[in-house]
Amino acid sequence: MDFGFAAADEEFRAAARDWLDGHLVGPFAGATGLGGPGSEHEGVAARREWERELGRGGWIGLGWEAPEGAYGQRRGTLVQQVVWAEEYARVRAPGRVGHIGENLLAPTLIAYGTREQRERFLPAVARGEELWCQGYSEPDAGSDLAGVRTAAVRDGTRHRVTGQKIWTSLAREADWCFVLARTEPGSRRHHGLSFLLVPMDQPGRVEVRPIRQLSGTAEFNEVFFDGAVAEELVGGEGNGWAVAMGLLALERGVSTLVQQIGFAAELDRVVRSFLDSPQAADPVLRDRLVRQWAELRTMRWNALRTLGGGPGDPGAPSVAKLLWGGWHRRLGELAVAVRGAAASAGVPDRAPGGAYEDGLDEAQRLFLFTRADTIYGGSDEIQRNIIAERVLGLPKEPRRSS
Known part of the structure; x- marks a missing residue:
């Protein structure tokens, strides 16, 4: 691959650098260097507001396979996405709290979701207003993802989700969780799974418990679902394995x-x-x-x-x-x-x-x-x-x- 920086890429770099230098001021200046693996507990409130600032600047969703501005975002080439990442790292901008929604959920909806789902969720991600976490691993199904036991039972036009997820990053901050659950009773392995979107704000039905690490902090969490409501299903019922594998590739x-x-x-x-x-x-x-x-x-x-x-x-x-x-x-x-x-x-x-x-x-x-x-x-x-x-x-x- 000829990975060079053309004149348009350098113009993009200058724009990114100017924006970052001009916005990492005031309350955001104190958040530089905070967050990231091993320190997700740092400056969460400031970093969440920084996510909205990125959204106002149009910097969320550069790599989405969608027309520029379709969901309020800029469109960047592969090279420009790397340029943005380099400039972001250069100024030690705050660790992202919206990266799961931007880099995993959004491309998955673009590939597998309906037009209504894209129009409902992508603009909120692009504005930095709704945060996501990933409900995949379970106590007995970590790396062996096909062994998930969390079940979802159809209740009219929605599903009721019951089970436990573990090692869930940003679960305490997230507004939504995409969950791989078993919707076909008695199914085994990768059969009978579905990809559901679950709102986290369901008192009594969704509980988050932090997991304390060797480092003393709690980057990861356990999440318990007890009849939690999920009104959105992505990719069709029973097709969750294909959607989940597509997401993991991202x-x-x-x-x-x-x-x-x-x-x-x-x-x-x-x-x-x-x-x-x-x-x-x-x-x-x-x-x-x-x-x-x-x-x-x-x-x-x-x-x-x-x-x-x-x-x-x-x-x-x-x-x-x-x-x-x-x-x-x-x-x-x-x-x-x-x-x-x-x-x-x-x-x-x-x-x-x-x-x-x-x-x-x-x-x-x-x-x-x-x-x-x-x-x-x-x-x-x-x-x-x-x-x-x-x-x-x-x-x-x-x-x-x-």
Whole structure:
């Protein structure tokens, strides 16, 4: 792929840079650098208002396969989407609280939803007014998504959803949740599933419980549905598996490149910490840092190759997940290794009686959070199975009978 920046792209970059510099002021200036993996608890109110500011500027939905302005959004080419991500990372703009609605729900509705569903939900996402979370994983169906047990029973023109979801990011902030549920009693595996849109504001029918992490924070949540009402079904009843798989493919698109920009900033901070430490002469650590840099460059070129190729590669999403999951986990290990013994202690100036997470510095939080990188979003074991079965054509792994 010839991934260069044309004159139009540089004009787009200038417009993005001017807008960001002109709007990250006042109350938003204090939110720079807040949010993101491992720190989703930071500045939620300011970041939610920032989402609306992005909407007013038309910066939500650049990659939607829809005419510019159809839902109040700008339209950006693939290159321009990357340009926007680079500029966003450059100024350390607040971590997005609307990315699930923008990057997962909206493209799914464009591909599988009805015109009425698109007109109802996409403008609200583009304005930054309605936030979404993803109801996929369950306690006994994490990486094995086809094993979901959450059930939805038809009640007239709507469904009643009962069950439990887990590891749900942004559930406490979300207004809506898209839920994969079993609508055909007695169905098994990927048969009989449907993709439902569930409003979160249903007291007594939707309950959210935060899950405390090793880092002391609670990025993820359990969500319990007890007869929750879902009036919208996407893609037709019983077609939820196809819709869910289409959505999961979106998680490895341009968002992979956006993610890598954040990774590069984290690596830069680890390198600067190393150069300022007594460990700076350690040849082993130097070699590990160089290798980490080279692997990140390789991931970038692999992502560009995938985006710029022809028909979708069924193994590409799994390869991407394997690459970044292991890379980010190793970065967390490096972050504490370059600090030496000091990394095993809490921050000295933590207030007496303060929360555990208040005693962690940036490197320690990175280390603790990245322990989960090879598990969430599909474990390494599952990704390797997908590559083996769908790409290499190897026999399926025998399943144990329940």
